[in-house]
Amino acid sequence: MPKLTIDNQSVEVPDGTNVLEAAKRLGIVIPHFCYHEALGAVGACRLCAMKFEDGPVKGIQMACMVTAQEGMVVSTLDAATVEFRAHVIEWLMMNHPHDCPVCDEGGECQLQDMTVAGGHTLRRYRGLKRTYPNQQLGPFIEHEMNRCIQCYRCARTYQDYCGGEDFGVLGTNQRVYFGRFRDGRLESPFSGNLVDVCPTGVFTDKAFRFKSRYWDLEEAPSVCPHCGLGCATIPGGRYRELQRVRAGSNRQTNGFFICDRGRFGYGHAAHAARPRVPLVDGQEVDWTQALAAARARLDKIIAAHGPRSVALLGSSRAGLEANAQLRSLARLLGTDRVVFAAHAPRDWTARTLAAGLGAQASSLDDVRRSDCLLLIGADPLAEAPLLALAVRQAVRGGARAAIIDPRPVALPCATAHLPLAPWRLGQALAALGDNDWSRFEGQEAVFLEGVHEALAGARHPIVIGGADLLGPAGMRQLLELARRLSREDRPCGAMGVLSGPNSYGAALLAGDGPDFEELSNAMITGEVRALICLESDPLTQAADPAHAGLALARLDLLVALDSLPTKTLGHAQIILPTTVTAEGAGCFVNNEGRMQTFMRVLAPGLPLRETGGGGHPPRLFMADTPGAAPRPAWEILAGLQGRAASLAELRDALAREDVRFAGLTALAAESEGQRVADAGLALPATRVEDYVPRDGELALLVCEALFGSEETAFYSAPLDPVRPEPRLILHERDAGRLGVTPGEQVRLHSAVEEVVLPVEIRADSAPGVAILPRVRGSLVEAFVPGVGPQPCRINREVDHA
Amino acid sequence: MNLWRDIKGTVQPFWVTLRNMLRRPVTVRYPEQKRTPPPRYRARIVLTRDPDGGERCVACYLCSAACPVDCISMQAAEAPDGRRHAAWFRINFARCIYCGLCAEACPTLAIQMTPDFAFCKDEPLRLVYEKEDLLINDGGKDREYNFYRHAGIGVVNPRGGNDDEYGPVDVKSNLP
16 A cells, blocks of 8 residues: 655555545646546647656656555646646647537547647647548448547557457558448447447447537436446436437446447437326326326225235336335235236246345356356346446456356357357356256266366356256256355355346235236236236236236226336226336345435426427416426325325335335445345245257247337337347247258247247357347337247248248 | 705706706607617627528537526437437526526527517417527528537538648548
């Protein structure tokens, strides 16, 4: 712990800290461009100059390149260094265009700030400026190369941190250029981070182009609702419209970056078909009438059929407080039929994880620091993109990563992949735990033995499992494996990849309660007459959507609370519009049990863009904001219980009632969050048996895709251009047997539906498995992931015709 | 001494009155008689055009940020040629205090103040001026200035075609 003096203040910092960071700890902000905590120091911009007056280093040095050492005396205000920095700024500005008024970065531009801070007000250089051609970089990023100051942050982010290969540095001399070899969409799913890291306006957000200035945006710390990892984000809104999302920083979860799904998935808030007014039988009513009607009809059904004829369905999309309010509403109504997920197998997997994770819980930061990772049945890029980035950082730090998965899982780093059929993942987990390879042959046994050896010899091993492919039984085995690999001196971490932002929290509330399958059976038999559906869409989320459809059709009353125009709303007699994440405050529990709160960014309302029809806003005086009716789900559910409560009161009550959420009251937004306390729940019994195809049969495995599968992001217009076309992935051996060529149309016969799809042929997927990534809004929407392999039959479409 | 001061204080005002009794009045009979205010007078705000007839305003939001009473609001948009412009631009003159900070903040000389001070209305909403009410077919002061000829990002001239620029570099060349 060296102690040094900066501007006459002494500070003690951990070994290996650079002087720039040490100054930051004292609150001294020194201009810098190329240094970024996540990217490290390269000393390229020459801006963080400080005068080292005494100690092991002397003279003017770049603070980011000097490691803090004992006895250093540093000055940031020394006249020579201030002049040095002013000169650096002046030369960085030499070729910079004069276009701040038309640049989207203006107002949040580091170069602007540093130019002002450096005192550069008048251009002295009278020569000509260098210019560049621009490139079309796809639907997310706008390129304006003339603004570049060659700090290399973009290339270091894109190539080094995110592992993208299609973007980098070109040119020599005065022609250094940051772009692709030729125009085209940036391939990395983390490309949006270029907007955040670029210190000037070379890369700006195309979806946000010219919409607002930074100073006009309403911003607040939030949590990303697009997967189970709970990355910190900062959404920004103006004129009643959520206009952009930028990465927040949480060192325990995402670090400093987010994926494109999280960054551009905000459009659902302004979806044209979004429910905006309470509806009773299709009639617009006010809140008092809507709540009274809902309550009266529920009471009527309870009076006629008993309290257990009412069921409640929560969701992993809704916050913890809303789900907890659903539970207390159930208690008030006297029913025990309350379920917190519409997808029963996912529900049980999440409950298994929540009950058994305990001290093995690992954060994304633990993954980044790990030296040996096993990913089994998890495809991070599709299911939880930032996990792929965390794995990459571990691999960059020298870790070994092994993937066991039937899909052709591609991570942006060097990994070893064993394509194993889904029904054999459990065997692999058992084999790794027992150190017994008798059920595997040849290469597979060698691979598993190698993985076992690496995990046993590692200092910080973590096993990561995907909920969809492992299922409850597999998740249990994964946790068991982590326990077996743990030793006194060296625990082995575990992580489960869950689908929703609050899957873990919903699972904690569910405990050993019923699941949706039980509920839908009760609906079909007529035992359940009414359903209160909280931000859940069984018609697209349930493991068997057709069955869920039959069940919903039998109901006497469906009360739906939602912020998305889901299919389920079409069956509802009473629709109560809720706010989206950015419009309401709440708490999500992420896949490692970390409670994180999000704050209200903007009030709900119909965007001015729509009410004004593109032109100037209506010249009307109005007392009410159009489209402002949606309320937070917890408020509506408290209203259905006949009370008005503030969020703080609800959190207080939840924390007092349930010891696991004790930390909730003291939780601040923008903090690192807090893990739920271990309550020692019993692991739920597992019941599901996977289908195992016989020789020569193909099994259909439906899985998630990066874009197009996740529910909230599907309703987001900025992501429309990247939604993939549905396709079926076959192993080359199966394709050869069927006589299918790449791109050929095949007919897929399955229990769900019969569809015609093009084929992609891979050598790195598991043989005997046909993989179908789900794309919502396409012909494969009815196929739901997370249900295990299904029997199927595939014919060439030519033969069929 | 106080006596002298009191006598002076009593007599002097009479002297001032007497002196001005014989002067011609400086007041005019407004509104029958109108006076031309000086050209830099700060009154009704206009949006000007560049010498090529294009809208100068690029909707950079600097005027609305500078406005101390928040009477300017706008929405920027992109034209097919990449030009940034205001989709709508609104000044609420009922709220404007004619301080001139918007004109001072304007980087493209689009927003300018004119000497037209007499435009009160009997209805507040009629003092809310939209872009079509504000935009004039003239360059106002500094007629020759065209922001895009100096901005350095193309739009009006081809990229690298401004007077103070080299043409775009060939990034694939490896010549020294």
